[in-house]
Amino acid sequence: MKQNNILLASLMLMTSMSAFAKVGDLQQEVKIKAVSQTADIKNNQIIFFGPVEVVQGSIKINADQLRAFSAEGENSKILVATGNPATYSQILDDGRPASASAKEIRYEMATRTLTLTGTATLDQAGSQVTGNLIRYNIIQQKLIAESTGNGDDRVITIIQPDNYQEELKNAPEDKPVKKQDSK
Incomplete structure (x- = not known):
């Protein structure tokens, strides 16, 4: 029974992580593909070994390992994806x-905080922030x-011009828009 609670908690984490994704994504099932998984019932965690792929609607996470757990003594759920690199898209x-x-x-579900560590990049429609640590x-x-x-x-930080999205929409599929050199 407790193992089912751990799995349910990890799936709830994925659903809450998508709070800023398409509304329809929140109503989709969460599918986790992995080579193997282990459940540590005593410590309330599941570890998926990979490659690991998590999909919920348009949300996709790829990682070498995915760990879902609750912090000790707290009811807070935490999801950690690791890889070289781990990726998130939506x-x-x-x-x-x-x-x-x-x-x-x-x-971290309780604080709704996404923390990227180690060669971190956050990209939205061509604009990008990179650093060693990004917290959102x-x-x-x-x-x-x-x-x-x-x-x-x-x-x-790279910020694309206002017309960048329009150029992307009008570019032929076989000829992608080049990002401007920021040097």
Whole structure:
């Protein structure tokens, strides 16, 4: 019975993670494909070994490993996808694509916080933020990006011009729009 609760909790995590995705995505089933999985009932966690693919509507997560658990002594659910890199993609309500990649993608349900760590990138319709750590609070819609502070390692933000989306729509499928060089 408790193993079913763990699986249900991990599926609920995926549903809540999609709070800023297409409305229809929230009504779709969550499908997790993995090479294998283990359940640690005593510690209330499931680990999926990969490659792992999670799909819910337009939402897709790819990782080498996915861990769903509750923090000790708390009712807070946490989902951690790791890979080289782990990736997250979705289609927003307005039809624009959004994606993220990092060595670790962590979602904390209680605070609705998405944390990307290790060569982190967040991309929405061609505009992009990169850094060592990117933290995004979905409810407050606040983003914090940090670098390691070593040498040339910096947070980089690329903002596409207003007409970028129009160029994407009008570009022939065999000839993608080139991103402008930011140097």
